[in-house]
Amino acid sequence: MREVTFAEATLEAMREEMARDSRVFIMGEDIASQGGIFGQFKGLADQFGLERVRDTPISETAIVGAGIGAALGGLIPVIDMHFADFLGVAMDEVLNQMSKIRYMFGGQANLPLVLRAPDGVTRSGAAQHSQSLEAIFMHIPGTKIVAPSNAEDAKGLLKAAIRDPNPVIYFEHKDLFRRKGQVPDGEHITPIGKARVTREGDSLTVVSYSRMFTEVEAACQQLGDEVEGKVELIDLRTIVPMDVETILASVRKTHRLLIVHEAVKRGGVGAEISAVVAEKAVEYLDAPIVRIGAKPYPIPFSPPLEREIVPQVDEIISAIRGLLNARI
Amino acid sequence: MKPVVMPKLGLTMTEGTIATWLKQEGDTVAVGEAIAEIETEKITYSLEAPVEGTLLKIVLPAGESAPVAETIAWIGRPGEEVPNEKEGPAASLPHPSEDEASDVQPVMASPAQPALATPFAKKIARDKGVELDRVTGTGPYGRIQADDVVEFLKRLESTSHVARITPAAAVVVEQHGLGAENLRTLDGERVRRADVEGYVEQVNDVRSRVIPHSSMRQAIAKRMTESWTAIPHVTLHRSVYAEGLFELRKKASEKTTKKISMTAVIACLVSRLLPKHPLLNAHYERDGTRVFDDVHLGLAVAVSNGLVVPVIRHANSKSIPELAEEIADVSERARTGSLNPDELEGGTFTISNLGMFGVDGFTPIIVPPQTGILGIGRSVQSMTSSDGTAQNISMTLSLSFDHRAMDGVYGARFLDSLARCIEDPMQLLF
Missing domain, CATH: 2.40.50.100 (RNA polymerase II/Efflux pump adaptor protein, barrel-sandwich hybrid domain)
Incomplete structure (x- = not known):
């Protein structure tokens, strides 16, 4: 194991996959010239040349469209959106091309495209540079979605995404890039579609992912003995296809469920998880399902207002306490 | 038929x-x-x-x-x-099923309104053949949770354990008036006469006996626990000069041949004041505090085996003689057990008077879902000057309030208004 930052972990994945398979290349804005705004592409251009590390004009439509074409043509493109918010510009490419082509042409061609989308709130990015949009894309059939919460999975999931014959949207939280974590030595792949239980308990299941998972961990840390052996913590890791079995097995054991994500609560991934649990395990629930997510407003620039909108550790702590003590 | x-x-x-x-x-x-x-x-x-x-x-x-x-x-x-x-309750229930939920037949609904219960509590109840109406919920809003059903089953098991008792032993149990709960301690396949006698001897050794809980005692225990554990109580004590109160009683007594109780006079003042302090004439509910225009005043009445709280409706529009008469009537009927059940419901505030037992002050427990209760202590005559001419009558009022519904100052203001009115009932007019 080595301690590296989340950004370095993704960089390791890129280097290893580009070295392993000459079809893998990357394109996006300021990747070669700047190394990515979060340092996640640093040095790639020197190592692999500008042919495989390509700077593009500022046109997300063109970037995603070219990625789809390259993938269909037999390459394995990794394309960078700069900010997940800009996926909106390339919406037709994502919604009607990337997600549909394999199906519409009867699987004649693979579409091994990885769409890297840095999302989430960090340092007052304001309304157009802070969103968590996974729920919108979860709704679209034909695309896999992953959202790592730590360096190990950042590397493992990126490698798995590159090797997957389907398009994968890789949501990487901007605030996680600089955080350090342990990454296993040698080849490391995190399977897509498999959640991880990081803490076992018998009284409350907490499902989370991406940055908010680290906030849930912090909440449990603060609660200490209060949650020891009681709270079962699940890092979802993959949004689509969702590891429903792990969630259901846990809820059948603990009988209580809390879902925490940074994305807006309304119509979020938490709503989907609640619905699945209600459909398949309602009779195991001994308390209402509780969801924590952002309030339904554009993310403000003002730091105090930003904290007001996005879930904080305190809110998670009081939900955990409320559920554990039968007060919710 | x-x-x-x-x-x-x-x-x-x-x-x-x-x-x-x-x-x-x-x-x-x-x-x-x-x-x-x-x-x-x-x-x-x-x-x-x-x-x-x-x-x-x-x-x-x-x-x-x-x-x-x-x-x-x-x-x-x-x-x-x-x-x-x-029809036994268990007979109407389907056999426990290990299958998925969809295969389980719906349980025949009981005639009373369905109990509020979590799905998991319902599942356990269904699997074990328990009627949820018999289970007491301890969750929010009295919701029955899995633990409540499990607890209920445990109790059921411990009483059915006692059913395994020989007839001879049962006679001894009967003679000594032992409750079923006492026999839980007697282990073994079947409780025999010698077991019970041994138990009785052991109990007599320590010179104690168990007075079984009456249903009223159980009800009081349940309500008090509910109130004390769910409501953050704050009790404020205040000494007041009570001459005005005695004066008022004297005047009211002149209007009627019936005896005017101190409780009636205080009930009158309290019910006139409460509408000006609406958070105390209220029910604390899930979404807010329900305040009432009229005052329905609960009065704690001691009866031979416990306590009941009959409610005087529209107390704020009744005169002191009317209140005195009605209080005397419900107190009497409370003692003889002939109160109508609905006379015990719908109170918006409660008064508890222990003054006649020489109590100075106490911390009354709120009757849920009400938000306040007034405890009345005894009246004390105190000399205030050395020549003994000036006398003061003082009494202690104890107001417990629900701190979820209001804060200390709110309670203190009510107590202050009440103190002023007790000193000088004319204050009510200002």
Whole structure:
């Protein structure tokens, strides 16, 4: 194991996959010239040349469209959106091309495209540079979605995404890039579609992912003995296809469920998880399902207002306490 | 032929106990004739025959309880065939199923309104054949949770354990008036006479005995626990000069031949003041505090085996003599157990007077869902000058309030207004 930052972990994945398979290349804005705004592409251009590390004009439509074409043509493109918010510009490419082509042409061609989308709130990015949009894309059939919460999975999931014959949207939280974590030595792949239980308990299941998972961990840390052996913590890791079995097995054991994500609560991934649990395990629930997510407003620039909108550790702590003590 | 069912006496009643049967099987009964005494958590009530005829069968023996609306007896013409056996609660339930939820048959709904319960609690209840109406919920809003059902099953098991007892042992149990709970400590396949005698000896050794909880005691225990654990109580004490109060009682006494109690005078002042302090004349509810225009004043009345809280409706529009008369009436009827169950419900504030027992001050417990209760202490005469001419009568008022609904200053202001009015009732006009 080595301690590296989340950004370095993704960089390791890129280097290893580009070295392993000459079809893998990357394109996006300021990747070669700047190394990515979060340092996640640093040095790639020197190592692999500008042919495989390509700077593009500022046109997300063109970037995603070219990625789809390259993938269909037999390459394995990794394309960078700069900010997940800009996926909106390339919406037709994502919604009607990337997600549909394999199906519409009867699987004649693979579409091994990885769409890297840095999302989430960090340092007052304001309304157009802070969103968590996974729920919108979860709704679209034909695309896999992953959202790592730590360096190990950042590397493992990126490698798995590159090797997957389907398009994968890789949501990487901007605030996680600089955080350090342990990454296993040698080849490391995190399977897509498999959640991880990081803490076992018998009284409350907490499902989370991406940055908010680290906030849930912090909440449990603060609660200490209060949650020891009681709270079962699940890092979802993959949004689509969702590891429903792990969630259901846990809820059948603990009988209580809390879902925490940074994305807006309304119509979020938490709503989907609640619905699945209600459909398949309602009779195991001994308390209402509780969801924590952002309030339904554009993310403000003002730091105090930003904290007001996005879930904080305190809110998670009081939900955990409320559920554990039968007060919710 | 008609069934006689356990009546629902009041909104919150879920089950009742037969205290005694006043008629025996084979007796002829007239419509309206009392046939049994029913004890609920709150009162004792005379059950009247709904039809005339012969009491054909007593289904529920004296001393036993049944949920509301369950058949407890049959009245009909002599010789009519009574339906076989009462339907046991377990008999109407499907067998426990290990299958998925979709395969489970819905449980026949009980006639009372369905209990508030979590899905998991319902599943356990269904699997174990437990009727949720019999389970007390401890979750938010009284919701039944899995733990409550498990707890209920444990209790059930411990009482059924006692059923495994030899007849000879049962006689000894009866003679010594032992409750079923006491025998839980006696382990073994079957409780024998020697076990019980040994137990009795052991108990006598330490010179103690167990007074079984009456249903009223159980009800009080439950409500007090609910109130004390759920409501953050704050109690404010204040000494007040009470000359004005005695003066007022004297004046009111001149208007009537009946005795005017101190409680009636205080009830009058309190009910006039409460509308100006609406958060204290209120019910604390899930979404907000429900405040009332009128004051329905609960009065804690001690009865031989416990406590009841009859409610004086619209106390704020009644005069002191009217209040005195009504308080005397409900207190008397509380003692004789002839209160109507609905007279015990709907209070918006409560007064508890322990002054006549020499208590100076105390911390009364709120009657949920109300937000406040006033405790009244004794009146004390105190000399204030050395020559003994000036005398003051003082008394202590203790106000407990629900800190969820209001804060200390709010309670203190009410107590202050009340103190001023007690010193000088004319203050009410200002």
